[in-house]
Amino acid sequence: MSGPLTAKSGDSISYDISVQNQGPxxxxxxxxxxTVPAGLTDPKLSCRGENGAACGSVQAGLRLPISLPRGSKALVxxxxxxxxxxxxxxxxxxSITSQTRANTAQQYADAVDTDVExxxxxxxxxxxPGWSQTSPPEAQGYVIPYDLTLAANGERVVKWEVYFDVPVxxxxxxxxxxxxTVTKDGGDGNVVLTSPGSGPSIEPGDPLTFRVPMLYKSQFDAGDGELRNLRAIEVTRP
Structure with a gap:
């Protein structure tokens, strides 16, 4: 099993788990x-079999059945x-187990520690709560407002950008x-909001909160209204 040794809060991360059957x-x-810790949200598994290995469907509890003929392997x-x-x-x-085969491999479990700051x-x-917007005609849809709160962790932040994903x-x-500044308005599924050239800085202990109303095509398209992959960065470029 391999994965990142360091990361930051809010990062999307991935791990590779390699399994193989050396026989007999x-x-x-x-x-x-x-098994994932509570700090890792929205975990998903994928699988690719090689040399005859066949991946099953992911079961509850992040359990993934795999048929591993002798000499085959899979990357999860x-x-x-x-x-x-x-x-x-x-x-x-x-870890990898079998109900009917004794596992004589020297390594049948592994773990990765990722230090997060x-x-x-x-x-x-x-x-x-949202509402239906009926005018103007070119901006009809379902509006959900969000209050975003930015906090400086350690030092003053002068410029920033906010990213999140929404339905196309x-x-x-x-x-x-x-x-x-609305750098990307979300039409392609990606929203980018940028601090103005001379706007309020974010001081440690004094978060900045502002409202962003999102216009969905319909209440059905809005779904649960969750903002996906929400993250913010400090902008250091000129």
Whole structure:
């Protein structure tokens, strides 16, 4: 098992888990089980078999059945997002077992420790109830407002950018004007908000909160309204 040794809160990270059957028997009922800490959110598994290995469907508890004939191998991928408020060590574990075959391998489990530090800019949000917007005709849809809060972790932050993903066709509500710069409005599924050239800095212990109303094509498209892959960075370029 391999993965990042260091990361920052809010990062999307991935791990590789390699399994193989060196014999002497086939292992048709091998199961890879992954245990993730609470600080790793939205974990997902993928699998690619080689030399005859066949990956099954992921079961509850991040259990992945794999048929491993003798001499075959499989590469299992684990992805997830570190919670934006997590700081410390993430220990992610994996193991392979079989109900009918004795595992005589020298290594049948592994773990990766990832040390996580807070980013220069922390971010969180509060979602408010939405409403249907009927005018103007070119901006009809379903509006959900969000209060984004940026916090400086350690030192003053002068310039920043905020990123998050939304359903394609969603936009920062165009019926309003904003003191920050809407660098990407979300139409392609990606939103980028940038601090103005001379705007409020973020002081340690004094978070900055501002409202961003998002215009979804419909309430159905809005779904649960969650902002995906939300993150913020300090901008150091001129």
């Amino acid at each position: 028997n086939d292992a048709p009922d091998a199961v890879v089980e992954v 991928g684990l992805t997830g997002t570190i919670a934006s408020d997590f700081q410390g060590r993430l220990t992610t574990r994996s 807070l980013p220069r800019v922390g971010i969180g949000y509060v979602q408010f 066709g969603t936009r920062v509500n165009p019926t309003q004007s904003y003191w920050f």
